[in-house]
Amino acid sequence: MDSEKEREIIQVAASGTGMDTVLSRRQFLVFSGRAITVLATMDICRAWGSDSALVILDNAKGLVVADASRCVGCQRCELACTEFNDGRAQPSLARIQVGRTINFGPEGSLGRNQAQGLWGGGTFSQDICHQCPHPVPCATACPNDAILADPRTGARVVDTSRCSGCRLCLRACPWDMIRFDEESQKATKCFLCQGSPKCVEACPAGALRYVPWRNIARETAPRTAVFPVISAEKARGCLDCHLGR
Amino acid sequence: MRERAGGFAGKVLRVDLSTGKIGFDDTVDRYREVLGGTGIGYQVMWEEVPPGTAPFDAANKIVFATGVLAGTGVPCNGRTAVTTLFPSCWPKPLVASGHMGGQFAAKLKYAGYDALIVEGKSDKPVWIMIRDGMVQVRDAGHLWGCGIRRTTFEISREMGPDCVVAAIGQAGEHLVPLSVVMNSASHSAGGVGAVMGAKNLKAIGVQGSGAVRIAGDRSEWERLVKFHLSILGSNNQHVVPSFPHPQAEYYNPSSRWVGAPGRRWGAAEPPVEINGGLFDLNRIAFRANNGVFYLGEQVWQHTVRGNGCTGCPIRCHTIIKVPSVAAKYGIREVAQNTCVGLLFGRSFFRTLPGGLMSQAALEASMVGMHLADDLGIWCNYGQLQRDMIKLYYEGTLHDRLGSKEYASYSWDKFENGDPRFLFEIIPRIAMRQGELAHDLGLGTGYLLDRWSIPETAWTGDMVSSYWKFGHPKHHANEDDGQCGVIINTQYNRDAQCHSHVNFIRNGLPLAIQKKLAAEIWGSGDAVDAVGAYTPMNIHKARRAKWSLIRKELHDSLGLCNWMGPWVASPIKARGYSGDDSLESRFYSLATGHQTSREELDRIGERIFVLHRALTIRDMGEIDMRRRHDLYPEWIFRDSNDSQPFTKGTIRMDPLDIAKAMDMFYEVMGWGKESGAPTAETYARLGLKAVAQELAAKRLVPGAQP
Ligand code: SF4
Ligand code: SF4
Ligand code: SF4
Numbered sequence: 019m020d021s022e023k024e025r026e027i028i029q030v031a032a033s034g035t036g037m038d039t040v041l042s043r044r045q046f047l048v049f050s051g052r053a054i055t056v057l058a059t060m061d062i063c064r065a066w067g068s069d070s071a072l073v074i075l076d077n078a079k080g081l082v083v084a085d086a087s088r089c090v091g092c093q094r095c096e097l098a099c100t101e102f103n104d105g106r107a108q109p110s111l112a113r114i115q116v117g118r119t120i121n122f123g124p125e126g127s128l129g130r131n132q133a134q135g136l137w138g139g140g141t142f143s144q145d146i147c148h149q150c151p152h153p154v155p156c157a158t159a160c161p162n163d164a165i166l167a168d169p170r171t172g173a174r175v176v177d178t179s180r181c182s183g184c185r186l187c188l189r190a191c192p193w194d195m196i197r198f199d200e201e202s203q204k205a206t207k208c209f210l211c212q213g214s215p216k217c218v219e220a221c222p223a224g225a226l227r228y229v230p231w232r233n234i235a236r237e238t239a240p241r242t243a244v245f246p247v248i249s250a251e252k253a254r255g256c257l258d259c260h261l262g263r
Numbered sequence: 264m265r266e267r268a269g270g271f272a273g274k275v276l277r278v279d280l281s282t283g284k285i286g287f288d289d290t291v292d293r294y295r296e297v298l299g300g301t302g303i304g305y306q307v308m309w310e311e312v313p314p315g316t317a318p319f320d321a322a323n324k325i326v327f328a329t330g331v332l333a334g335t336g337v338p339c340n341g342r343t344a345v346t347t348l349f350p351s352c353w354p355k356p357l358v359a360s361g362h363m364g365g366q367f368a369a370k371l372k373y374a375g376y377d378a379l380i381v382e383g384k385s386d387k388p389v390w391i392m393i394r395d396g397m398v399q400v401r402d403a404g405h406l407w408g409c410g411i412r413r414t415t416f417e418i419s420r421e422m423g424p425d426c427v428v429a430a431i432g433q434a435g436e437h438l439v440p441l442s443v444v445m446n447s448a449s450h451s452a453g454g455v456g457a458v459m460g461a462k463n464l465k466a467i468g469v470q471g472s473g474a475v476r477i478a479g480d481r482s483e484w485e486r487l488v489k490f491h492l493s494i495l496g497s498n499n500q501h502v503v504p505s506f507p508h509p510q511a512e513y514y515n516p517s518s519r520w521v522g523a524p525g526r527r528w529g530a531a532e533p534p535v536e537i538n539g540g541l542f543d544l545n546r547i548a549f550r551a552n553n554g555v556f557y558l559g560e561q562v563w564q565h566t567v568r569g570n571g572c573t574g575c576p577i578r579c580h581t582i583i584k585v586p587s588v589a590a591k592y593g594i595r596e597v598a599q600n601t602c603v604g605l606l607f608g609r610s611f612f613r614t615l616p617g618g619l620m621s622q623a624a625l626e627a628s629m630v631g632m633h634l635a636d637d638l639g640i641w642c643n644y645g646q647l648q649r650d651m652i653k654l655y656y657e658g659t660l661h662d663r664l665g666s667k668e669y670a671s672y673s674w675d676k677f678e679n680g681d682p683r684f685l686f687e688i689i690p691r692i693a694m695r696q697g698e699l700a701h702d703l704g705l706g707t708g709y710l711l712d713r714w715s716i717p718e719t720a721w722t723g724d725m726v727s728s729y730w731k732f733g734h735p736k737h738h739a740n741e742d743d744g745q746c747g748v749i750i751n752t753q754y755n756r757d758a759q760c761h762s763h764v765n766f767i768r769n770g771l772p773l774a775i776q777k778k779l780a781a782e783i784w785g786s787g788d789a790v791d792a793v794g795a796y797t798p799m800n801i802h803k804a805r806r807a808k809w810s811l812i813r814k815e816l817h818d819s820l821g822l823c824n825w826m827g828p829w830v831a832s833p834i835k836a837r838g839y840s841g842d843d844s845l846e847s848r849f850y851s852l853a854t855g856h857q858t859s860r861e862e863l864d865r866i867g868e869r870i871f872v873l874h875r876a877l878t879i880r881d882m883g884e885i886d887m888r889r890r891h892d893l894y895p896e897w898i899f900r901d902s903n904d905s906q907p908f909t910k911g912t913i914r915m916d917p918l919d920i921a922k923a924m925d926m927f928y929e930v931m932g933w934g935k936e937s938g939a940p941t942a943e944t945y946a947r948l949g950l951k952a953v954a955q956e957l958a959a960k961r962l963v964p965g966a967q968p
Contacts, residue, residue: 092574103481105476222548
C-alpha cells in the first residue's frame with residue numbers, strides 16, 4: 019500500500035475514534051478497538067492493501083451463542099447447517115458441533131467422574147464458532163488468505179476458491195470448530211448463514227440465539243491443545259504492525 | 264466419487280462371526296424394493312435363514328437395519344429395526360423385529376451403511392468395530408460379564424467419545440430370551456439380546472463421519488422439513504395439550520403434551536422455565552415430558568431435560584435426577600427412559616406407598632432403570648412384571664416354588680412396594696438364578712409351559728393383558744375396538760403398532776376425527792370414540808390395513824411409528840389435518856426417485872406381506888386364521904357385564920370380531936378361510952417368487968404344488 023493511502027486510512031479511523039491526530043501504525047493499534055469498527059463500516063478488512071497478507075481487523079457483527087442447559091441433544095442444528103447449506107446430512111461437517119459432547123460432555127470418555135452428556139449428568143453442550151477478534155486464529159494461520167470477513171456479517175468465512183486444503187486453519191482453532199469437507203478437500207466454517215443462521219432457526223428448544231458479537235474467546239476453555247499457527251505470509255504482516263518501523 | 268442415490272448410504276455390511284469374513288452388498292441394487300429396516304430384515308430372513316432354524320443357532324441371522332430417511336433432518340428418523348428369530352415367541356420361535364432409537368441409526372448411515380447383517384457365531388466373545396470404511400471384529404473378553412454401561416465406556420475409550428455403542432448386558436450373555444440390545448443409555452430393542460449373546464457378540468461400536476446425500480432441491484427440502492415440524496404434536500402424536508390454554512382450541516387431559524408455560528425443568532442448571540408460544544417451532548422440545556406423564560407432577564422438579572433419537576425434536580426420553588436414590592440405594596442419581604422403560608421398576612409392585620405417582624414409585628422407577636438398563640433386561644411391554652404379580656397374588660408362587668427358593672425373597676418388601684426388592688429379583692433374572700427368575704426371563708409362553716399352567720388362565724383374564732404367542736397386547740380393543748384387535752393378531756410378538764392409536768388418541772374431538780377419517784379412509788365410520796364402539800364396517804378394516812402398512816413403512820424408512828402417523832396436526836387453520844403423503848415426498852426428495860403415496864404404501868404392504876409369508880413358511884401352516892391370528896378370550900368379557908357396543912365398555916362381540924377378520928382379509932387380498940395371502944396378492948406386490956416357494960409347500964390358498 020502506498021503510504022499516502024495508509025495515512026489516509028489511519029486518519030479516517032482515528033477521527034472515527036475521536037482522536038484527530040495522525041498516528042503511526044503502532045499507535046493506531048492502541049486505539050484499534052474503536053477504530054476497527056470504523057474500518058469495518060468502510061468495509062476495509064484487508065487493512066494494508068493488496069500487496070501484503072490479509073489480516074482481519076474488524077470484528078464480526080454477530081455470533082451464535084448456546085445455552086447448554088436447554089440443549090436436548092437432537093442435533094437438528096447440525097442437520098440444518100449441512101442439509102440446508104450443503105444439501106447433505108453430515109454432522110461431522112456441521113459448523114456447530116453437538117454430537118461430540120452428547121455421550122460424555124466436553125470432557126469425553128476419559129474425563130473425570132463429573133462427566134456430562136447422556137452417560138453422565140445429562141447436560142449436552144454445543145460448540146460454536148466464536149467469530150474471533152483479531153488476530154483471528156484460523157485466518158492468521160491460512161497461507162492463502164482464504165479466510166476472510168464477510169462484508170455483510172463480518173463472519174469469518176472460507177473462500178473455497180482460494181483454499182488449498184492444507185488444513186492449517188484446523189490446527190489453529192482453539193475450539194476445533196473448523197470442519198474439513200473430505201469431498202471437496204476444502205475447509206469450511208461457520209459463516210452465520212449470511213445473517214440468518216439455519217441452526218438457530220432449527221433448534222426446537224430455543225437453545226441457540228444469534229446475538230451481537232462480543233468477545234467470548236477468553237471465557238471459553240480451549241477444546242484442543244492450542245497450537246497457534248501463523249503462516250509465514252501472515253507473520254510478515256504481523257511484524258509490520260506489532261514492531262512498527 | 265461414485266454417483267449414487269440420495270438417502271441410501273449405499274452399502275449393507277455383512278459380518279460373519281464364524282469365519283471373520285466381512286462383506287458388502289449394494290443396497291440400491293439388492294434392497295431398494297424393500298426400502299430398509301424391517302424390509303431388509305425380512306428379506307434376509309426369507310432368503311438366507313432356512314425354516315426350522317432356532318434363534319440361538321449359528322444359522323440364525325440378526326439384521327440391524329435403518330432406512331432411507333435415517334440420519335437426515337426429517338423429524339423423528341432415528342430408528343433401527345433389529346430383525347431375527349425371536350426366542351420369546353412361543354410355542355415356536357418366529358421372525359420378529361425390535362426397534363431401537365438413539366444415535367445408532369444415524370451413525371451407521373454416516374459410516375456408510377444402511378444395514379448390518381450379523382451371521383454365524385464366534386467361538387469367543389467379540390465386538391464389532393465400525394469406523395467408516397474400517398470394520399473389525401475385536402476381542403471382547405474383557406467386556407464379557409460387564410453391564411451395558413461399562414461396556415459402553417470401555418468401547419468409547421477405544422473408539423473415541425462420539426462413537427455409538429449398541430451392547431448387551433449380562434442378560435443377553437446368559438441367553439435370557441427377555442433381553443435387549445441397547446444404545447445411547449436408554450434406547451433398546453427388546454427380545455434380541457440373547458441372539459447376540461448366542462453369537463458371542465457383546466457389542467457393536469459405530470463411528471461415522473460421512474454424509475447422507477439429499478438428491479433433491481435444497482430449499483424444497485428445507486420447506487418440507489419445516490412443514491413437517493409444523494404438523495407435529497407431542498409424543499405419540501397427541502396434537503392438543505393436556506391443559507386448557509387460550510392459544511389452544513382443544514385440550515385433552517390424557518395428552519402427553521404436558522409441557523405448559525409456567526412449568527420448569529427443575530433439575531436443569533440453571534432451571535429452565537417453559538415459556539413462549541405453545542406452537543412455536545423453537546419450543547417443540549418442551550411439549551413432551553414422559554417422566555411427568557408416567558410418574559407424576561413431582562417429576563418436573565427432577566427433570567434435567569428431554570432426550571431422544573437423532574433428529575427428533577420431541578424428546579420422549581426424560582432425563583431425571585433424583586439425588587435421594589443415590590444415598591438410599593447406592594445407585595446413580597440420574598436416569599432416563601420412556602414409556603414402559605420408565606416404569607420398569609415401579610411395575611413390579613401391585614401397591615406402592617402413596618400410590619403410583621408417589622415418591623416411592625419414582626424411586627422404584629429409578630432403581631428399575633438403573634438395573635434393567637445396565638443388565639439389559641426386556642420387560643416384554645410390562646408382561647414380565649404382570650406375570651410375576653399374577654403368580655404371586657394368585658398363590659402360585661407360594662404353592663409351586665421350592666420352599667428354600669421361596670424363602671430367599673423378601674416378600675414383605677414386594678408387598679409393601681419397597682424398591683429394595685428389585686435388587687433381589689432383577690439381577691437374578693439377568694443371571695438366570697433360581698427357578699422363578701430363570702422362568703420369568705423366558706417370556707410368558709415358556710413360563711406357563713414350565714409351570715404347567717394352561718395358556719387359557721392368562722387369555723381369560725384381562726388383568727394379565729396377555730394376548731398370544733408369549734406376548735401381551737399393544738394398543739388393542741381398549742384403545743381402538745376392532746381395529747386394535749385386528750392389528751394385535753398380526754405379529755409374532757406384541758404388535759408395537761402406533762399408527763392406529765396415534766390417530767384415535769390424538770386428543771381431537773370425535774367430530775373432527777371423523778372428518779379426517781373420511782378424507783383418508785372414505786368414511787367417518789372408520790373411527791369410534793374410545794369405549795363407545797359400533798359394529799364392524801369395511802372402513803375400519805381399511806384403517807387397520809393402512810395402520811399396518813404405515814407401521815412397516817416407518818420401520819423400513821427409519822422413521823418413528825410412535826410419533827407417526829401424521830394424519831392429524833395441531834393446526835386449526837388446516838382443520839387439524841396432517842399429511843400422510845409426507846413419507847413419499849421425503850423419499851422422493853431424498854433419493855431423487857419420484858414416488859407417490861400409493862407406490863410407497865404398496866411397498867409398505869409388500870414388506871408386511873413378506874412378514875406374513877415368513878410366518879406362514881416357518882410355521883409350516885397355511886391356516887393363519889385359526890393358528891396364528893389369535894385373540895384372547897378376555898376381549899369378550901367385561902367385569903361389569905356391560906354388553907358389547909354399549910357406552911363405557913371395551914367388550915367385543917365374538918361374531919363381530921369374526922366379521923372384522925373377514926373384512927380385514929378381504930381388504931388385504933388374503934384368503935378369507937385361511938388368512939393367507941393369495942397368489943394374486945403376492946403377484947400384485949411383486950412377490951411372485953415368494954408365492955412360488957410357498958405354493959410348492961401348499962401354503963398358498965388354492966395353489967396346486
Ligand atoms: S485449509 Fe484452511 S488454512 Fe489451508 S488454505 Fe484452506 S482455509 Fe486456508
Ligand atoms: S450459523 Fe449457519 S453456518 Fe454457522 S453453524 Fe449455524 S447453520 Fe452452520
Ligand atoms: S438443535 Fe438445539 S437442542 Fe438440538 S442439539 Fe442443536 S442446540 Fe441442542
